[in-house]
């Protein structure tokens with residue numbers, strides 16, 4: 001009985017957001033988990049990332065485990081021709097769901113980081129999702145249906161020392177997604193920003209030596225995010241993270257919240 005209702009929930013999801021989904025930043029971590037969850041929900045997937053072999057491995061796994069079509073595009077999302085590339089990639093397929101997951105996270109005091117690194121944050125984490133949402137959102141709005149997911153972070157709710165540029169880029173995604181949510185809802189397109197806390201991914205493992213309180217698996221974050229589509233502009237996956245968000249964002253003065261966040265970023269490598 002549970003399997004039957006799971007199947008019908010999946011087919012309702014595919015009818016609303018299919019037939020194709022694109023995941024930008026899909027070769028590992030949350031992006032690979034988005035790809036797997038979307039394929040399991042019956043959507044064909046177009047996967048974008050820079051590392052060809054890793055992307056191919058994700059694609060091969062999905063082809064072996066599901067019946068959906070899988071395409072890959074090896075590309076750096078920071079490249080200047082992203083808008084044209086998205087036009088070409090979506091020319092012969094109907095993309096009903098677009099997930100911008102990729103991010104660049106330089107760690108360390110901002111004044112000690114090379115300027116190129118900081119500007120790459122703008123290209124990957126700000127320029128990328130802006131172009132992505134516009135290019136694919138326009139086609140969805142014209143069709144009168146679709147969904148857009150922007151991956152943000154609890155770091156985007158206040159200043160975060162040692163990842164200041166990254167946190168600011170995540171704030172951009174929260175506010176961008178909220179505005180788009182309201183603009184596109186009357187045109188049949190659902191937008192959600194996922195403000196995740198710590199998530200066990202290769203990217204997280206590279207910077208953090210141990211799990212922070214409330215750390216979740218990628219699959220849990222992905223399911224909570226996809227389930228939140230159409231329910232409101234922002235989702236905070238995980239009960240511990242929702243409490244943290246409430247305390248840091250609503251109860252404490254902003255300068256105290258920044259100080260607490262600084263404690264969680266001081267050991268990032």
Ligand SMILES: NC(=O)c1ccc[n+]([C@@H]2O[C@H](COP(=O)([O-])OP(=O)(O)OC[C@H]3O[C@@H](n4cnc5c(N)ncnc54)[C@H](OP(=O)(O)O)[C@@H]3O)[C@@H](O)[C@H]2O)c1
Pocket residue numbers: 024025026027028029030031032048049050051052054075076077078100101102103104124151152153154195196197198199200201202203204
């Ligand atoms: N992990 C966490 O604790 C956490 C917490 C809060 C929010 N988030 C957010 O969740 C998202 C994913 O995080 P993650 O930990 O899964 O990251 P990750 O393990 O570093 O994976 C990032 C993915 O994006 C791709 N990517 C990165 N830069 C790219 C570029 N310039 N062009 C194309 N693809 C690119 C990477 O593939 P290639 O290297 O092959 O290109 C990889 O597939 C990010 O937006 C992050 O801000 C993560």
